[in-house]
Amino acid sequence: MASQNRASGPSSFPVNGKEQQHTDLFQNLEKLIASAVSICRLDGSVQCQIGGLITVIEELQRLLRHSFAEIKRLEGDFHDHKQAFARLEMERNQEYNEYQEYQDNQRDMLTMFERNLNDQKHTFNNGITNLHYNINEVQSNVETLKQ
Secondary structure (H helix, E strand, O other): OHHHHHHHHHHHHHOOOHHHHHHHHHHHHHHHHHHHHHHHHHEEEEEHHHHHHHHHHHHHHHHHHHHHHHHHHHHHHHHHHHHHHHHHHHHHHHHHHHHHHHHHHHHHHHHHHHOOOHHHHHHHHHHHHHHHHHHHHHHHHHHHHHH
């Protein structure tokens, strides 16, 4: 039964740092349970069985307290990571919105420059047309004066 718990217990998770300590703790508990069971089977006395069971139960109780404390700590870490992720996501969205606003401003400026350039072309063409008209009129006046 203990070996079944090990297969789906802490040994099935990636191990690093504190996780290694927890894995060792579970494995030591498993060995303690196996030893208590073996001693009680060899001795066979009720007193040994009760003493072994009390030792095992006390160790299980200690392990459970430790496990609940670790779960509480991990929940706190998870909450902190969740808040940090939400904050980063908010910052990323803000940066994206600022970038989009910058792009919109650049697009608006380009459109304004294109309109301004078209207006300048139109003004230049009108100026050239007026210049040709004035030149033709001056030539006409000069020819009229020559006659």
